[in-house]
Amino acid sequence: MANTEIISSLLTRQDTWRGRNLRLPRRTLGTGHNSLDLLLQGGWPTAALTELLPRRLGIGELSLLLPIVKEQSSSNQLCLWLDPPYQPYAPRLAAAGIALDRLLIVRSKNPTEWLWVAEQSIRNGALLLAWSGEQHLRYTDLRKLQLAAADSSRAAFLFSSIKTLTDPSPAALRLELDSQSVNQLQLTVRKLRGKAPGDRLELNLDHNSTQRIALNQLPTGQHHAYGSISASGSGN
Amino acid sequence: MASSSKRQEIWLYLQFPLLSLETLLPQLTPEQQSKPIAIIGHQKNVQQVLCCNSQASAWGVGKQLSLSTALALCPELLTLSRRAEQEQERLQQLALLAYSFSPEVIIHKELGLWLEISGCDRLFKGYDALLCELQNKLQQQGITAVNGLAENPLAARLLCKPSFQTHLPSSQQIQQSLQGTALYKLETSRKQQQSFKQLGLTSLADLLALPRSALSERFDAELMATIQQLNNQRPFTATRFQPPSSFYDLIHNPQGIFNKESLLFPMKTLLQRLCQYMIARQCHCLEMHWRFEPLIGESKQMSIRLSSSQNSWSMLLNLSRLQLERQELPRSIEQIILYADQFIEAPAGMFNLDLFGEQTDNRSSSDLIDSLNARLGAEALFQPVLKQENLPEQAGTLGLANQQTTTATQIDVSYGKQTPQPLWLLDKPLPVQIRNQQLYWHRPLKLISGPQRLCGNWWQNEQQRDYYLACDSKGARYWLFREAMDRRWFVHGLFA
Numbered sequence: 248m249a250n251t252e253i254i255s256s257l258l259t260r261q262d263t264w265r266g267r268n269l270r271l272p273r274r275t276l277g278t279g280h281n282s283l284d285l286l287l288q289g290g291w292p293t294a295a296l297t298e299l300l301p302r303r304l305g306i307g308e309l310s311l312l313l314p315i316v317k318e319q320s321s322s323n324q325l326c327l328w329l330d331p332p333y334q335p336y337a338p339r340l341a342a343a344g345i346a347l348d349r350l351l352i353v354r355s356k357n358p359t360e361w362l363w364v365a366e367q368s369i370r371n372g373a374l375l376l377a378w379s380g381e382q383h384l385r386y387t388d389l390r391k392l393q394l395a396a397a398d399s400s401r402a403a404f405l406f407s408s409i410k411t412l413t414d415p416s417p418a419a420l421r422l423e424l425d426s427q428s429v430n431q432l433q434l435t436v437r438k439l440r441g442k443a444p445g446d447r448l449e450l451n452l453d454h455n456s457t458q459r460i461a462l463n464q465l466p467t468g469q470h471h472a473y474g475s476i477s478a479s480g481s482g483n
Numbered sequence: 484m485a486s487s488s489k490r491q492e493i494w495l496y497l498q499f500p501l502l503s504l505e506t507l508l509p510q511l512t513p514e515q516q517s518k519p520i521a522i523i524g525h526q527k528n529v530q531q532v533l534c535c536n537s538q539a540s541a542w543g544v545g546k547q548l549s550l551s552t553a554l555a556l557c558p559e560l561l562t563l564s565r566r567a568e569q570e571q572e573r574l575q576q577l578a579l580l581a582y583s584f585s586p587e588v589i590i591h592k593e594l595g596l597w598l599e600i601s602g603c604d605r606l607f608k609g610y611d612a613l614l615c616e617l618q619n620k621l622q623q624q625g626i627t628a629v630n631g632l633a634e635n636p637l638a639a640r641l642l643c644k645p646s647f648q649t650h651l652p653s654s655q656q657i658q659q660s661l662q663g664t665a666l667y668k669l670e671t672s673r674k675q676q677q678s679f680k681q682l683g684l685t686s687l688a689d690l691l692a693l694p695r696s697a698l699s700e701r702f703d704a705e706l707m708a709t710i711q712q713l714n715n716q717r718p719f720t721a722t723r724f725q726p727p728s729s730f731y732d733l734i735h736n737p738q739g740i741f742n743k744e745s746l747l748f749p750m751k752t753l754l755q756r757l758c759q760y761m762i763a764r765q766c767h768c769l770e771m772h773w774r775f776e777p778l779i780g781e782s783k784q785m786s787i788r789l790s791s792s793q794n795s796w797s798m799l800l801n802l803s804r805l806q807l808e809r810q811e812l813p814r815s816i817e818q819i820i821l822y823a824d825q826f827i828e829a830p831a832g833m834f835n836l837d838l839f840g841e842q843t844d845n846r847s848s849s850d851l852i853d854s855l856n857a858r859l860g861a862e863a864l865f866q867p868v869l870k871q872e873n874l875p876e877q878a879g880t881l882g883l884a885n886q887q888t889t890t891a892t893q894i895d896v897s898y899g900k901q902t903p904q905p906l907w908l909l910d911k912p913l914p915v916q917i918r919n920q921q922l923y924w925h926r927p928l929k930l931i932s933g934p935q936r937l938c939g940n941w942w943q944n945e946q947q948r949d950y951y952l953a954c955d956s957k958g959a960r961y962w963l964f965r966e967a968m969d970r971r972w973f974v975h976g977l978f979a
Contacts, residue, residue, distance in 0.1 A: 302957075303957060303958075303959045304907075304959065304977055304979060305907075305959035305960050305961060305977035305978055305979055306957075306958050306959050306960070306979075307960070307978060307979065308979055309906050309907075309979035310906060310978070310979065313906075324848060325848035325851065325852070327851075331907075332907070333907035333908060333909060333910070333976075333977065333979075334879075334880075334881055334907065334908045334909075334910060335867050335879075335881075335906060335907065335908075336867075336875065336879045336904060336905055336906055336907065336908040336976060337867035337868060337869045337878070337879030337880070338869060338875070338878050338879050338904055339879070339904040339905060339906050340867060340906075341869055342904065347866060347867050347868070347869060348866065350866060350867060351852065351855075351864060351865075351866060351884055352864070352865040352866065352867070352881060352884075353855060353859065353863055353864055353865075354863050354865070355859070355863070356859070356863070360858070360859060363858065364855060364858075364859070367851060367854060367855070368851060368855075371847045371848065371850060371851035371854075372847050372848065372851075373848055373851055425958075426957060426958025426959065427957065427958055428958050429931060429954040429958055429960065430958075430960075431958060432958075
C-alpha cells in the first residue's frame, strides 16, 4: 500500500507531532563552542535553514561556521559557498584543516540562478553557505530552501542583510551577530523553534591575536640579495 | 560431430530481411509510413524491388519485381532508393546490441549477424529466455529479424527460417533439417551449382552421402572446406565484432525540429544508444559532445564534461537538458549528432555495498557539480587554490573548479596557525586614509597585532609589506598592510 509508505515517511520527519513524548529527538550538529551549543539547545539544527544576520562584516561571523565546514569536508562531503561577498582566503581555510577540494564556490548571475543553486545543493546533500547579498529574498523563496533542508535532513546556512531582521522568515533559527569590542562576538537569538527569542551570548573568538612585535625584531627581507629594500623597510 | 571434450557451440544466425526499409522508415513522416513503400536497388542495370512493407505486399508488390512492374501493380507506391551506408551503420548498431547478449558476434556482410550463445544461457536463465529477450530488444528498435540455430555458423545460416524461433532445437532436429536443406542455398559458384544439377544432387543429404574422396576429386577445395565446416571439423575464422573505440551516432530529421522540447526525444534515443554502447564496452564516459545541424547556416556545438564518470542515460539527459536551456540554437534543426571518445573503465564496485552509504553521498555531490556545470557554465564554479607564494594574493587564489589539481597536501600551512590570517581577501588592496594621525576605514582603526613581514618575489614585483591586524571601535577586524617603499597603508582582508 502506498498509504503506509506515506505515513512512515511522515514519521521520519522531525516536524511531525506525534503526541506528547513521541517526537523524534531534535537532531543537531555541534557548533564547536559549548556555550553556543547550550544556547541553541544542542547545536546547529539539521533539517532546517539557519539564518545569520551580521550587523557588520569582519566581526567573526564566518569563523563561527568553520568547525562544521571542517567536519563536512573531512567526511569527504561537498561544501558549497554561494555568492560569498569576498574571495575566501585559501591559506586560512587550509590552516583551519578544511580540505579545499571539497569546497565549491559558486557565483550566480541572477536571483533565479541563486535560488536554483541553493535548492539543488541542499537537495543533493551538500552543506550550503549562502550569502543573499543585496538581493531581496521573498518569504516563498526562503520557504523553498527551508523545505529542501527539511526534506533532505541537511543543515543550510544563509547570511542575510541585517535590514531583513524585521521581515518574517521561515528559517528554524535566526541569529543576530554583533560585536562591541574586539574578539567578542555577540549572538542574539531572534528566532528558535521551541524557545522564546531574545537570549544573548558573548563568545570569545581568538585569544592569541593581540601580540605586537617591534619592527626591529622583524626578519629582514627574505631575499637577502635585495638588501636595499629590507633596509628601507625596517625604519620607523 | 564435435568431440565430447570440447564445449558444444551453439550458433545463432540473425537475418534482417527488411533492414534496408527499416533503416529509412524513421526518417519518414507518419503519413508516409502508412503508405505502401518499396526499396529499390540496382541489379544488373535493372531497377528492382529489394524489399517492401506489408501495405505494398497487399498490392502484390514483392521482392525482385522490376520497378515498372511494381508501379503498374500499385500506382501509389512510394519508392525509396537503397542507402547501403546507412544500412551498414544500422547493422553495426545491431551488432552492438547483439554484443550485449554474447561476447562473440560476427557481422555477415549480407545483412546478418552470427552470435555464439553457448555460454550465455545462465545469465538469461535458459536459451529460450535469451531468444525471447533478443526478439523483444529487436522489436523495440523497430527491426524485423529471422533466425537460424545450429552447432556451427554455416549450418545456422542455412537453417535460417522465415520467422523468429524462440526455442532451441535439439541436435537431432538440427541434423534432420540440415539434411533436407536444398543445395542452392550454399554460397558456391554458378559452375558448381550447375554440376550439382548434372549429378542429380538436390539436398545437402545427397551431397554428404557421397564418399569424401570422390567429392574432393570432383569439386574444388572451397566446397570441401564448406563441408568440413558443416561437420564441425573446421573452425570458423571470421573476425569477431569489437565495439569501436569511440561513439558516434546521429539522428536525421528532414522535417526539422523547431523547439527545444522536441529535441529531447531524439536526444534521449541517442543517449540510450550511448549507454548501450558503454554497457557493452563496460566503460563510463567523461565527456560528450552534441552537435545540432540546421538545414542552412552554422551548426551548434555543445560539450558536456562530467566531474565523475557516468553511464546512466537519464542523468546524462538531465545534464544535456540543463545545458540546452542556456544555448541559442539554430531555428530549425535537421540533424542531431552525439559524439563521445573519452571513456574510462567502469569502476569495479558499481553497486553500493557500503553499509553507511558513503559512496552515495560522493555520487550525489559529483552529480551536483555536473548539474551546476551544465546550468551555470564552468565559468561560475570556483575552488580555492593554495600556492607556495609569499604575497597573499598569490598564495590564495580562486581557480576554476574543473581545472583543479590539488596540491594542498604538499604546502606547509603551519605558519598560518601562529599568525592571524583573514577569511576574506579583497580582490584588490584598497588604500586606507589617515585622519588625525589615525588610520581610518569606515571608522577609526587601531592596530592590535603584528606586523608580519611578507615580501614579493624580487623578480616579479619588488614589494615588501608589513601586515597588521587592526580593529575598529565596533569590533570589526581587518588585515592591513603598509608598503615598505612608499609607506602607504592598504586594507587587504577581513576577519570574518
